[in-house]
Amino acid sequence: xxxxxxxxxxxxxxxxxxxxxxxxxxxxxxxxxxxxxxxxxxxxxxxxxxxxxxxxxxxxxxxxxxxxxxxxxxxxxxxxxxxxxxxxxxxxxxxxxxxxxxxxxxxxxxxxxxxxxxxxxxxxxxxxxxxxxxxxxxxxxxxxxxxxxxxxxxxxxxxxxxxxxxxxxxxxxxxxxxxxxxxxxxxxxxxxxxxxxxxxxxxxxxxxxxxxxxxxxxxxxxxxxxxxxxxxxxxxxxxxxxxxxxxxxxxxxxxxxxxxxxx
Numbered sequence: 001x002x003x004x005x006x007x008x009x010x011x012x013x014x015x016x017x018x019x020x021x022x023x024x025x026x027x028x029x030x031x032x033x034x035x036x037x038x039x040x041x042x043x044x045x046x047x048x049x050x051x052x053x054x055x056x057x058x059x060x061x062x063x064x065x066x067x068x069x070x071x072x073x074x075x076x077x078x079x080x081x082x083x084x085x086x087x088x089x090x091x092x093x094x095x096x097x098x099x100x101x102x103x104x105x106x107x108x109x110x111x112x113x114x115x116x117x118x119x120x121x122x123x124x125x126x127x128x129x130x131x132x133x134x135x136x137x138x139x140x141x142x143x144x145x146x147x148x149x150x151x152x153x154x155x156x157x158x159x160x161x162x163x164x165x166x167x168x169x170x171x172x173x174x175x176x177x178x179x180x181x182x183x184x185x186x187x188x189x190x191x192x193x194x195x196x197x198x199x200x201x202x203x204x205x206x207x208x209x210x211x212x213x214x215x216x217x218x219x220x221x222x223x224x225x226x227x228x229x230x231x232x233x234x235x236x237x238x239x240x241x242x243x244x245x246x247x248x249x250x251x252x253x254x255x256x257x258x259x260x261x262x263x
Contacts, residue, residue: 023238030231042228046236049229051218059207059215062131063200066138067193070146073139075189078150079181083159096147099140104205111137112209130210137206142199146192153188154181194244201240 033041046052081088099107111133115123123129159181166176182189207214219237223230 023235026231027235030228030235033228042232043236046222046229046232055213055215055218056201058213059201060197062135062138062212062214063197065135066142066200067196069135070139070142070192070196071189074143074146074150074192075182075185076177078147078154079159079177082151082154083163092147096143099142100144104141104203105209107137107140108206108209111206124210130212134207134210134212134214137210138196138200138203141203141206142192142196145195145199149188149192149195150185153185156188157181157184191248194248198241198244202237 030042031038031040033039033045077092081092112124115121115129115133117125123133162180162184163176166180171179201215202219203214204216204220208217208220219230219233222233
């Protein structure tokens with residue numbers, strides 16, 4: 001084995017051990033709920049907990065709404081910026097990076113201050129309004145990832161030619177985006193959607209301060225009051241997150257197969 005390859009494998013092994021050893025230790029600890037035996041009792045306890053089912057279902061629903069809203073906002077915005085307003089791209093890049101710079105706790109306090117029950121738009125005055133506010137907050141948190149995924153997808157196709165061909169055939173702007181542009185960037189959009197879902201499932205700060213029954217606060221509450229269930233939940237969360245990452249990698253293989261549609 002050549003020295004360069006040997007060092008590469010050593011570095012890879014150290015990096016893999018850094019991530020895998022704590023994960024294996026967590027998984028092994030989660031199996032020790034029954035003294036003296038390995039069992040999946042902690043996992044059975046988690047899955048049978050009504051709060052797990054309620055909070056996970058709630059976060060899944062909010063995540064789906066956040067994905068839909070994110071797509072409706074980002075896809076047209078990227079389309080118009082790339083096609084008609086390319087000089088605004090640096091500004092768009094800056095704006096979409098702000099959620100990575102501004103802490104979530106600052107963001108949620110700003111929302112509460114601006115949309116409290118005494119404001120003109122009292123989102124926090126009802127459960128439905130708070131759910132809408134939480135969805136918008138998640139759209140904001142996922143904006144850097146959704147924007148870049150969609151922007152990368154549109155960069156790979158000839159938007160101008162597709163738009164001109166569709167306009168010649170009589171398609172309006174809405175039809176162009178939904179029937180021509182979106183199918184050609186579907187893999188990129190789905191990548192952004194899976195990233196959004198992974199963010200929503202693990203988010204704690206905003207859901208907690210808005211007092212919503214989300215999965216993130218449930219994870220924190222279990223971690224503060226149980227011993228073995230938190231380890232089981234950590235493994236479950238890891239599987240969900242990496243499942244989403246795996247779907248992104250799987251979908252990326254189909255990206256070169258997308259084609260321009262003008263009918």
